[in-house]
Amino acid sequence: MSPRKSMALALAALMLSAGAALAQPTEIRIGVALEPPALDPTAGAAEAIDVVVYQNVFEGLVRIDQTGAVQPGLAESWTISDDGLTYTFSLHDGVTFHDGTSFDAEDVKFTFERLLAADSVNAQKALYAPISEVSAIDPLTVAFTLSRPDGLFLFNLGRGDAVIVAPESAANNGAEPIGTGPFAFVQWDRGSRVVLEQYGPYWGDKPALTKATYLFISDTSTMTNALLAGDVDGTNNFAPEALAVFEGNPQFKVLVGSTEGETILATNNRKAPFDDLKVRQAMAHALDRQEIIDGATYGYGVPIGTHFAPHHPYYLDLTGTYPHDPHKARVLLKEAGYPDGFSATLKLPPVAYARLSGQIIASEFAKVGIKLELINMEWAQWLEDVFANKDFDLTIISHVEPFDIGIYANPDYYFGYDNPQVQSLNETLNATTDEAERKRLAQEIQTIIARDAVNGYLFELAQTGVWNAKLEGMWQNAPVEGVVLRDIHWVE
Incomplete structure (x- = not known):
């Protein structure tokens, strides 16, 4: 071999070696706290399932982005009828499942008929109850007919519960x-x-x-x-x-x-003294959110003043509605007929943020005359006593469902808030598809529940x-x- 050729080969080898050294890695190892019980998000409620497969292995007609907004997914576009009852989706062409089978409108039809079937085990089946019919108009066009307008329909299509599966493989998606x-x-x-x-x-x-x-x-x-x-x-x-x-x-x-976890001092609005607005306002003024965030989340919670996630485009910052003011709290308690305060129980589920928040809130409330007895409970007992039987004064819990402000329109919900105005606004919100109007309605509800101090709004789980x-x-x-x-x- 000539010296020139040998030098050229050596230089080429050196360049290849340098190129390999400079090449960016393309693999990632992610640590997660919980192992999923299965890998089919349409047949299980565990968050750990979506952590692995949502938007990675499975896709929906639409997808939710980091702000909570709806973006195109397997559907490249859609139209909504004037009455809000028909959604027609145009699907991307050339899509295949990982086993090589083709994706088309029939797969969409199969997915939702399976989701709504009598034997469905979908954890969020109730969200899709307004769907009365799914029609495969042609291979790349599918139409949904609703029994009533549903302003959250597109968002719900973007959940992991509504990802598209194929009839050839759906039965085995839990394991493969x-x-x-x-x-x-x-x-x-x-x-x-x-x-x-x-x-x-x-x-x-x-x-x-x-x-x-x-x-x-x-x-x-x-x-x-x-x-x-x-x-x-x-x-x-x-x-x-x-x-x-x-x-x-x-x-x-x-x-x-932030997450979708609104952490609240949930209040039993049905029973005295919490059925008195002035008492609830006094409690709101007694709360020092930053002290709670620092002590219960090591400073990582995001303060909230209403029941809505701060990262959402509809969020309204209402943290100033009832600023921390112990003197004002004592004045309101006196006006409500409790000049010496009162005693109540605070039932706490077995999560660190609740137990730590409870200790801090008990100290804050004691300064205005409200004496709290802290009762630690296991999940089964909390779900039965507090959530199901509504046997409580106060509790602390994070509500982790996305866009769940509609719970304030349900007077039978565990915290017992009954406001016909909120119920009417929520009904209108559910039937509205215009984004600007939906935002206005959502913010009006946020404002009312903050003003009514329905619950103590603490922080969004980080x-x-x-x-x-x-x-x-x-x-x-x-x-x-x-x-x-x-x-x-x-x-x-």
């Missing part, structure tokens, strides 16, 4: 999920991990990642060590009490956002992600459950 998403299921080592790989024939934009491994790590110390050792590249929701390990460490980024500093594209907020992979990528 087959969807149309950018990632295909590869393996599930139970008790350890789920592996997904990029689906080559994916119909949409290719993600930067080629492989994603979800590792199940429930223990905070173990997760901390795995992150520090580089055994996992990130986690979407890390224990707030341990975040200090990663803050200020240039190898990591801590992403703090999403506290810890990620390798070289990763970008992760969701900071969690308007729906899931760790969406499509935009995640490595950078230098």
Whole structure:
């Protein structure tokens, strides 16, 4: 071999080696606290299912973005009839499921007939009750006929409960999920991990990642060590009490956002003295949200003044409605006939944010004359006594369902708020599809329930992600459950 040729080959090898060294990684390992019981989001309620498969393996006609807004999914566009009862979707062409079978309108029809069937086990079946008929007009056009207008119809189509499945594979999706998403299921080592790989024939934009491994790590110390050792590249929701390990460490980024978990001091509006607006206003003035957030969430909760997620486009900041003012609280209690305050019970479910918040609120209320007896309960007892039997004075709980302000229009709901104006506004909201009008109505309801101090509005549960500093594209907020992979990528 000539010296010139030998030098050229050596240079080429050096360039290849340098290129390999500079190449960006395309795989990710994500630590998650809970292992899903199955992998079919249309047949189970566990959040852990959507964390792995939502928008990754499975897709819906539409998808929810990080702000909670509805975006096109398998449907590239849609029209709504003037009466709000017919939604017609135009589907993307050339879409296939991961087993190679084609996607078309018949798959959409099958999905929703299965969801609404008498033997359906879909956890959110009731949300889709307005659907009276699904018609496959042609392979790329599907129409939904509703029995009544439903302003949340498009949002509900974007939930994990409404992802599209195929008749050929639906029965086995719990163990071997087959969807149309950018990632295909590869393996599930139970008790350890789920592996997904990029689906080559994916119909949409290719993600930067080629492989994603979800590792199940429930223990905070173990997760901390795995992150520090580089055994996992990130986690979407890390224990707030341990975040200090990663803050200020240039190898990591801590992403703090909000979830759909409105944490409230739920109040039994049916019984005295809580049926008195002045008493509820006094309690609202007695609350110091920042003290509660600092003590119960280590400073990571987002303050709220009403029952709505701060990241949502409809959110109205009403935290100033009843500012912390113990003197005003005592004046209101006196006006309500309780110059010396009163005693009440505070029943607490077995979650840290509730138990810690309860201790702080008891101290805050004592300063205005309200003496609280803290009663710790297990979940089964809380669900029976508080939620089902409504046997409580006060409790603390996070409501994690998206866009659940409609619970204030149900006088039979556990906190017993009965306001005909809110019920009328909510009925109109449910029947309205115009976005501007929906926002106005939602904000009017938010304002009324804040003014009525129906509950003590404390904070939105935070999403506290810890990620390798070289990763970008992760969701900071969690308007729906899931760790969406499509935009995640490595950078230098």
